[in-house]
Amino acid sequence: MQDVLRRWKAAFDAHQPDAMADLFTPDALFQGFGPAVLTGRDAVRGYYEAVPPGRRADVTVLHSYTIGEQAAGGFADVTFGDAHGWEAHVHLSLVLHLHDTGWKIQQYHVSRVEDEHQ
Template identity: 75%
Template sequence: MNDSVHDVLRSWNAAFDGHQVDAMADLFTPDALFQGFGPEVIVGRDAVRSYYEAVPDERTAQVTALHTYTLGDQVAGGFADVTFRDPTGWEAHVHLSFVLRYDGGRWRIRQYHVSRVSDEH
C-alpha cells in the first residue's frame, strides 16, 4: 500500500479527532470536491473548513484503509472504512472514497466522498 496515502489518512484522522479545522482544510487542494454528510457537494478549501467548523468538537473517527492505489507520480487514492462517534453514543459508519493529487510539494485531497453503510439495500 502507498505510504503517502496512509500518511494523509493519519493526518486527516488526527486533525479530525483534535478538531483542528485549519489543519484539516490544509489537507485539501484549493479546488477540492467534497461530499460529506450533507446533501450538497461543496467546492474548495474554504468550504471544507466551514464544513468541519460545524462538526461538534467531541466527535472522533476510527479510520481503516481498505484499498489504496497510485496513478503515476501525481495521483493516488483509495477507499477507507470510517466510524464517527461522540460521547453521547451517536455513531455513523461510512465508506470514504478519496482521490489525492500531489500539489505544492505534498499530497492533498482533491476529492472526498462519504457514503453511509447500511444493512439495507
C-alpha cells in the same frame, strides 16, 4: 493514503478545521454527510467548523492505488462517534494529488453504510 488519513484523523479528532482544510487542494470537491457538493478549502473549513467538538473517527484503509506519479486514490472504512454514543459508519473514497507540499485531497466522498449493507 495512510499518511494523509493519519493526518486527517488527527485533525478531525482534535477539532481543527484549519488543519482539516489544509489537507485539501484549493479546488477540492467535497461530499460529506450533507446533500451539497462543496468546492474549495474555505467550504471544507466551514463544513468541519460545524462538526460538534468531541467527535472522533476510526479509520481503516481498505484499498489504495496510484495513477501515475502525481495522483492516487483509495477507499477507507470510517466510523465516526462521540462520547454520548452517537455513531455513523461510512465508506470514504479519496482522490489525492501530489503538490510541492505533499499529498493533498482533491476529491472526498462519504457514503453512509446502513445496517443492512454491512
